């Protein structure tokens with residue numbers, strides 16, 4: 348996919364700006380606070396109709412105004428789509444070629460964006476939630492039914508936690524909600540396991556390209572129940588084992604909502620042992636992996652890299668830039684960066 352152009356109105360500090368982008372690498376430069384990340388945010392917003400900064404829409408709207416608007420032209424091979432997103436304090440609306448889109452999954456089909464943001468350096472050091480989000484977002488994009496399973500699982504989880512919190516726990520109801528958790532956790536685990544297995548080979552290749560050395564890298568996922576036996580029986584048994592604990596804490600302590608993935612570099616946990624630079628490169632490699640799972644060239648995601656270069660030495664920067672030349676379209680923000688052959692966009696403070 349190619350984002351050909353984007354016009355933003357009242358989007359954070361940008362009152363009115365239009366940018367024309369190129370295929371391949373686009374570099375967005377400018378001093379601190381010139382609005383580079385805000386442009387990255389607008390491009391990401393096209394895909395999921397939400398910010399990657401985890402903020403309410405209201406924060407996006409320029410302080411002095413009441414609404415924000417993004418207009419973009421996106422190409423998927425020969426298919427051209429005009430996307431308009433209007434953000435007001437009361438809500439937002441999304442139009443693709445003039446037609447209203449109410450399901451975000453439909454928008455995500457029109458614009459697929461892979462993002463690396465500064466806080467991803469902490470991906471392996473932070474909470475498991477960030478890593479689960481990575482799995483859940485990418486699996487949902489690839490397999491809409493996965494999102495369905497997650498929604499159903501979460502609904503059952505909320506019900507189970509409600510029951511656990513009640514004065515007199517209704518055992519029959521508790522049992523029924525546990526059975527629902529087991530039912531939806533099964534396919535979720537299978538999807539996660541398949542994804543992690545597929546991504547492992549890609550991750551090895553990307554890391555080698557980025558570091559230039561033959562590092563031994565491995566991603567692993569251990570579901571809360573061993574899938575090699577009788578799943579139904581084993582999963583119910585696992586919930587039974589933690590029942591006492593769950594009743595005491597009035598919350599469900601095991602399940603796919605508590606799972607995690609881990610990555611090791613040369614046999615050692617990257618989060619605990621890796622340097623800052625290694626964490627950055629491996630997190631970037633992981634976040635870019637889904638790009639290589641999509642085989643249709645026209646559907647390749649747009650890659651947005653906010654502040655990815657900082658802390659990388661000259662050698663690693665060169666490896667990274669050469670690697671990025673392979674992608675259909677990449678956006679890199681940096682205070683100062685020039686890349687030969689790239690589309691350069693300069694913002695002024």
Ligand SMILES: Nc1ncnc2c1ncn2[C@@H]1O[C@H](COP(=O)(O)OP(=O)(O)OP(=O)(O)O)[C@@H](O)[C@H]1O
Pocket residue numbers: 358359360361377378379380381382383384385386406407408409410411654682
């Ligand atoms: N709703 C808003 N209305 C007006 N200005 C805003 C709004 N939200 C954020 N800003 C301003 O936008 C400016 C640019 O922010 P941005 O994070 O895009 O800068 P940047 O170019 O990425 O800087 P850095 O190099 O430090 O990462 C900030 O000064 C911020 O105060």
Ligand SMILES: [Mg+2]
Pocket residue numbers: 383384385653654680
């Ligand atoms: Mg920034």
